[in-house]
Every structure is written in C-alpha cells, then in structure tokens.
Amino acid sequence: MYSFVYDNLSAKRKLSKDHLKRELMNGIAFNRETFLDQLANRSDWDVIIVGGGATGLGVAVDSATRGFSTLLLEQSDFAKGTSSRSTKLVHGGVRYLAQGDIALVYEALHERGLLLKNAPHLVKDQEFIIPIYSWFSKYKYLLGLTFYDMLAGKSGFGKSSFLKKEKVIAAIPGLKEKGLIGGVRYSDGQFDDARLALNLAQTAAEHNGVILNYMKVTSLTKTGDKVSGVIAEDAETGKSYKLNAKTIVNATGVFVDEILKMDMPSGDPLVRPSQGAHIVLDQSFLQGDAALMIPKTTDGRVLFAVPWHGKVLVGTTDTPLNAHSLEPVALAEEVDFILATAGQYLTKTPTKHDVLSVFAGLRPLAAPGKNTNSTKEISRSHKLIVAQSGLITITGGKWTTYRKMAMDVLDKAIEIGQLAVKKCVSQDVHIHGFQNQRLKDDLAIYGSDADEIRKLMKENPGLSNPLHPAYRFNQAEVVWMVRSEMARTVEDVLARRMRVLFLDAKGAIALAPAVAKIMANELKKDDGWVDDQLRAFNRLASAYLLYEVLITQKEVMGVA
Template identity: 70%
Template sequence: MILDRNSAISKLEEQQDWDIIIIGGGATGLGTALDAASRGYKTLLLEQDDFAKGTSSRSTKLVHGGVRYLAQGDIALVYEALHERSLLLTNASHLVHDQEFIIPCYSWKTKYMYLVGLKFYDLLAGKNDFRKSSFLSAAEVMKAIPGLNPEGLIGGVSYSDGQFDDSRLAINLAQTAAEHGGVLLNYAKVTGLTKKGDKVCGLSLEDLESGKTYNLEASVVINATGVFVDEILKMDVPKGDPLVRPSQGAHVVLDQSFLKGNSALMIPKTSDGRVLFAVPWHGKVLVGTTDTPLDTHSSEPRPLEEEIAFILNTAGKYLSKAPTRKDVLSAFAGLRPLAAPGKDTNKTKEISRSHKLIVSKSGLITITGGKWTTYRKMAMDVVDKAIALGKLSPAACVTRTTKVHGYTATASNDALAVYGADAEGIRKLVTTQPELGRKIHEKHPYIAAEVVWVVRNEMARKVEDVLARRIRILFLDAAAAIELAPAVARIMAGELKQDEQWINNQVEAFSMLANDYLLRPAGSGSIGKSYVTKA
C-alpha cells in the first residue's frame, strides 16, 4: 500500500477490525505504526491534522544524545539516545548527517571542563560514524565560524552530533509504514473510545474532509498524541489527572551571513542556565531554543516576546553581527510533551525527558515524553508492551535494520537531496512535463514538480501541508511562503480537482497562519498570547 488518502479511506470502508490503532501522527505515532506494520500486525494510524503538524515539525532539527542531559547526570537517557542516533544515521542517511558543533571557550577552566565532558559523550556513543570531540585553537574556531565574536576567545571544543529535517523524516516514516502494509490517514479526528464492559475495544472517528464517521474495532489502541495525550485520556476517564506538562521551545531563523561556514555554534550555559544553538539548516541559520513551562497548549503555538528577546540578545553576545527583529525570516515555537511528575512543579528541568508508558485500567496504552532521536525505541517499547499484555501475538521488532523510505547509500548535495531516492521520481516528472521544472520562487530552489510530487505521493492536502511540512519554506522564510501560496494552491487544485473557491480559501487561510511567523514591530504586543507559568 502506498501513502495515498483515497486508498486509506477505501481500506477503512473494507475493514473495521484492526490489531492496533494508533492515535497521533507525530514522531512517536508514526514510529509505532512502522514498528507494528513491519511486525505484520493490521495497523491503522489516525491524525486529526497533517502528519507532524505539532511538535514533530518544530524541533531544533538535532538527532543527538543531549549534551545538556549529560551535564544533568541523566546518563541512561544520553546512552540510549546516542545509540538511536547511530541507527538513524544508518537507516535514514538521506536526511540525517554528521554536523560539527563548536563550543567557544573564554577561560582555560571551561576548555578542560567541556572537553572532559565531551570525551565521556564520545565514550557513551561507542564506535560509530560520528567524529570524536577535540580542542580547537582560537584561530581554528574563527575559521570554522567566521561570524563569531572573537573578543576574549581562547579556543573552543569541537564535537559531532546529528542534524536532520524533522517533518520530512516524519513523512518518510509514514511512507515506510505504508510500504509494510500499514494504513495511515491524516485529517481524521478521533471522536471517542468504544468499550466492551470497562475495556477499550476500538474508537469512533470523523473524516474531516468528507464529514463521514466510522466505528472501528481494535485489539489495542495506542494514545501517541504528544501534548494532547490528556484529551484522549479524558475520553477514557473524564476526571483523570493530567499526565503531561507542556514546555515551549521557540526558534528564530536568520540569514546564513550571521554564522557563515558550515559549523554550528553551541552555547552551553546562557544567562539563565539554558543551552542555545545556532545551526546551519537549509541555507539559513536556526537559532534556539527556550524552555518555557506553559499552562495550556495549542496546535499552533507562538513564541512569546520574552523568548524572542532572549534568543536575539543571547545570540548578539556571541555573533559579530548582532541580529535584530528585522533580521528574523521566520519565528516559530514547538511544545515538548514532557511527562509530568506526581508533584506540582514549574521547573521544566524537574520534568522527565525520558518517555513513559502508561497502561490504563481500560487497556488503553499511552506513550508520552521522549524526543525525536529516540522515536524508534519508544515505538518498540509500545508494541512490546501490547504484546506483554496479551493484546497482540508475539512478533519480533525489526526496525533496527529497517531502511526508511528514501534511503540512499550515497548522499547528494543538490536541491532535491532531502527526497533521497524519490528525487529521481521528481526528475522524471520534469522530463515528461518540462514546465514542472520551473522555480516557484525566484529566491528559493523549489520547483513546481515538487508540489505535484508531494500531493501525489506524500498525502499533502492543504497549502500549509506543502509550504510548512513538505518543502519547509514557512519555517525558513515566512514572507516568501506567503508569496508562494497562490501558485502552490493553483498547482494543488489541478491535482486534487478543486475549484477557484478552494484556491481562494486556501490562500487566505495560509496567509493568516504565515503572518504569525513574521515578527511584528517591537512594542506592538506579544507574538502569541502568553500562557506561561513563571518558574
């Protein structure tokens, strides 16, 4: 089965009983769908928006063990993540690559402290294809990061971690799960859980495109909805205690001229104890992140004014060219689904970054917490738990060696590199229809054939799906994304057989959303309504 919405709907019409139904189309849900489908289970995944609409498209784009967690003494989490990092580099090499990070040092004490810590990081990682840490002279640091402020610099420590494109990996996981027989459906909202006695035995859903409803049975239902897990849990136990405490991480995107070079900058301890990264990404520089505890959450979180100010002010202390609000090409935020402890706390450092599995009395299995790097391990744990509970017949996990859709043995550096093996399919479209080879924006490399490809092969249904999560331009240059919306809507309408009214509605909806990724003039009010709880 391919990743096609019409085919998925047809399968729903034919089959009402499933081995496993997964709610949530982010990293954890998609990983679980792949794990289950590759073991041979009848697998269905449902996502109420687009795949990776929430947290899973809004990360710092790192596949890493977590240097900050090492400093906090969470050795087990770092060890697990480092080994999963190596598997991702092996199985999704078209999207994951080795990225050099440099920590600038301004005293000999910090030089040796960071070097010792990172040597331990290397030791935990074991033998893999990532480079080992080393000390750099001040001249070597400036050569690697020409945009760094040299004042007081005595040298730096270089180490290696992974970088990737988060929502493209999500789409490729969905495609891989479909290739193993899984059925995946976006814009399908779960409206309730069904029970036999006191046990969950299925669910009801609404296809948000057609309005049609379905009632499905399943041996096991998995709640993998990230920051929204409590909403599904309340369908089971309306008065249950919340399991997730969301924390917001904001990012800004700048022109490459602010960093220069190919190395990333890592600031290990900012004025309030956070870690800040400045990372080259798709020809721009991604700077972040923050760690702001929230009282509520949404599918479109917005950076707070204080978060933007913190990122720009901190970056300005380390870069020779201090960024200002007018330099920000796009600003976005993501919510971390942190597994909250039993006590009330506002300090996110006290909330576990490790994932947690919760089995309700009804048999509903909930997975929460974790991070992108460990999605595969989280998925394996979920399916293994379902087997241990007797809900699925035993079958071994095979995802350690499963290549992700798009995998290529040799990486390319052209504009279509993120498609991996699918790049050839896009080139064939251009061969048969040369007009699809035209660039859709003069300042960016994207061509019309990419839009056609993601509609036909990646279940893109809205302009937002294309510009935010397939070609990423909303996160790289929000103003350019707004300019692109009419042309993209028109191409999509031809593929989806939609009319002029659909085009107008899509352009209007996307433009309203994308305007929130542009920074307003300072003093004009907060970017997003503040739901922050002060620590």
C-alpha cells in the same frame, strides 16, 4: 504568469493488486483515497495508533514491520505539532549528560547511530563548536565531550577535540574574538524533522500499514470496561468511522490528556507542556558549515545556532505552560532572549528586523507528581502507561529516541492485546527514501524519491518551471507532494514538506498562490478552494513574521 500543464492520469488510474504494491513501494500510492478505500472495507485491526507525530509514526513502523494490521489516525497533518518544530538535532543530549542522566544519553546516542544508518538521506554528521573563554571551561567541556564520545562507542560520529582560536574563527567567521581562547569541537547529528516524519509514514505504508491524516478521533468505544476501538471523523468529508482494535495506542503528544479523558474523564493530567521557540536568520550571521553551541545561557540553558537549509536556526527556550494548541506562538520575551544571547557571541548582532521566521513548539513532557514551574524538574525520559481499560499511552521522550519508544510500546501492546509474539525489527529497516550516497542537488532531501520527481519533469517539461523566480522549488515538487506525500493544504506543502514557512515566512507567502493553483488542479478543487486556502495560509504565516508576535501573550498561552 506560470504554466500549469501536466498529466493527471495518476489520479484516475485503477491499480491492480500487484501494481498497487509496486507503486506503494516508490510512494506513488501513498494517498488518502487509497487508505480511505481500505478503511471502508475493514473495521478490525490489531493496533490503532492515535497521533501522527514522531512517536505515533514510530509505533506505526514498528507495528507494521512486525506484521500486525496497523492503522494510524492523525487529526491534522503528519508532524503538525511538536514533531516539526524541533531544533533539528539527532543527539544524545549534552545538557542531559551535564545533569547526570547518563542512561538517557547512552540510549539516545545508540538511536542516533541507527538513524544515520537507516535514513542517511536525512541525517548527517554536523560539526559543533563550543567557544571557550577560560582554561577551566576548556578542560571541563573537553572532558565531558570525550565521555560523550565514549558513550557513543561504535555509533560515534567523530572524536571531540580542542581547537585553537585561529581554527575556531576559521570555522565560524562570525564569532566574536574578544576573550576567546579557542573552542571544543564535537560531532552530533542533524536532520529535517518533518520530512523524517513523512518518510516514517511512508515506511509504515510500505509494510501494509494504513496511515491517515486529517482523521480525528472523537471518542473511544468499550466492550465492558475495556477499550475496544475508536470513533474517528474525516475532517474533509465529515464521515465517521467505527473502528475496532485489539489494542489502542495514545501517542498524541501534548494532547494525550484529551484522549485519556475519553477513557477516564476524572483522571489527573499526565503532561506538562513546555514551549521552545526558535528564530531563523540569514546564513551571513553564521558563516561556514560549523554550528555554534552555547553551553550555558543566563538562565542556565543551552542555545544552538545551526546551519539548516541555507539559513541559520537559533534556539531554543524552555518555558513551562499551562495550555497547549496546534499552533503555539513564540512569546516576545522568548524572541528577545534568543536575540540577546546570540548577540553576545556573533560579530553581526541580529535584531528583530533580521528575523526571517519565528516558530514555537510544545514539548510533551511527562508531568511530575507535584506543582513546579521548572522544566528542569520534568523528565525528558518517556513514560509508558497502561490504563485499567487497556488504553496504552506513551508520552515524554525526544525525536532521537522515537524508535526505542515505539519498540517499548509494541512490546506492551503484544502483552495487553494478546497479539502474536513477534520480535522488533525496526533497527534494521531502511526508512523510505533511503539512499546511501547523499546527493547535493536541490532534490537531495527526497532521497531515492528524487528520481521519481525527475521522471515527472521529463514526462512533463512544464513541471520544471520554478514556482517563483526568487526560489529554487519547481512545480513538479508540488505535484509529487499531492500525489505521493498526502499533502492536502497549502500549509502542508509550504510548512512541512518544503519547510519554507519555517525558513522564510515572507517567502512562503510569495509562493502560496502558485502552490494553491497546482494543488487545486491535482485535487480537482475550484477557485473558491484556492481563495480559502490562501486566506487561511496568509493568516497562519503572519504568526511566523516577527512583527506579528512582538506582544506578550501570557494570558493567551497560559504561561505559568
């Protein structure tokens, strides 16, 4: 039996303007009620952003920090789609360097350095090792990665080098030794994607942006032939809002075509989705702190095995699709491919029974002007498009370059919306949670917010109790996520704030009852809400359990 005794005064307090500002700066006032109140009292904005993934949130930060009145609307939770389903790497892209896209790699390496500077609580230097089985490979990869380091310049994390076989085995004890000559070591960045997305939302709010999840844009409004606003519906209440803006930004990832059709129903598709699947294994499969990079798989891709939150994340695939959804499902053949490839390199061969969680994400790749099933022919660079109506659409790109994409969007928005010319300052803005010294305790991922969670536990000792004896998470974290991180559902907590669903699906199911009960107390919901949440979450979590996805789903997913 769990104890759920705590003070709920924060939900009742009336904040003065100065108090609200102070509380917003430490995250206490980052909640839907605060933002809905602002929405009810204001209908005109400089910039409205549709989409709460990496790109949309980056645009919100850029817009708000330049001083524009900024509103972001997300149909689900922040980073629900692609932006929470990456390989968790902040990198220039060794694969793109091999393809000769030097400009993209240079840009991404510069942005990688800025992310480490502005969000050191989330971004860290990760050592990668490429196993070498021929002398030709040694010189090829060492030369390429030395050039990679040169492109990074002062933003570099560390110099690449060749390691002898003994040092490679010491760094990756689970690596097969047969035929191994040594390895090429290089450094890149690692992060928690969904938590960075959340911190970007909080950063935009700290600069007076209004940020709302579960607010779906249902249509665009026009003045003459120009887009002048949106109609948005609150998913929780069904209430509609008519909102006007000098410029509208469509940053909805794989859903950009749906917004474009609201503007021009007969327009051609802009995005070609590509699915990337990942599996998660116990850390015993990749002992040590180094990550494994397999530079060329049987289909010419790159595969990573990366330590992440005490587990091992392995992926990814690259499967062109003809359909998209908020909850894409990994294909059986994708899982088989990852397991087979990892098994070629690891002494402890992973099987389907070893998979703790499996998930897939859809990349919003800018579609080419011809039919193709090869994702190699689809650009990873971002595309910025302005319709005749003035609607600005941003698509393509990758997590690492979200800030540069946002800067390009705002520069264009100033032009299209005839806004006051203001310089981009986001390269020097510390992201919410900023903390120079990276902590090593269980609350490290919260950065400076960890102190606020500790205060909760000090004021209410019962909140120090664990959610479940087998897991490290405590009750205070759930309370904090509801009060200060805008969590509205059990899924919001376990999938994108705690990340348990992505790490251990069975564990997430075990934690769900305790999470639901705490959330119900915070949100003033009844037992019926708790039952509905648990049914919905268990149904969702079943798709992350491997035995639920081991069927070919080509017809369902529209695989090309």
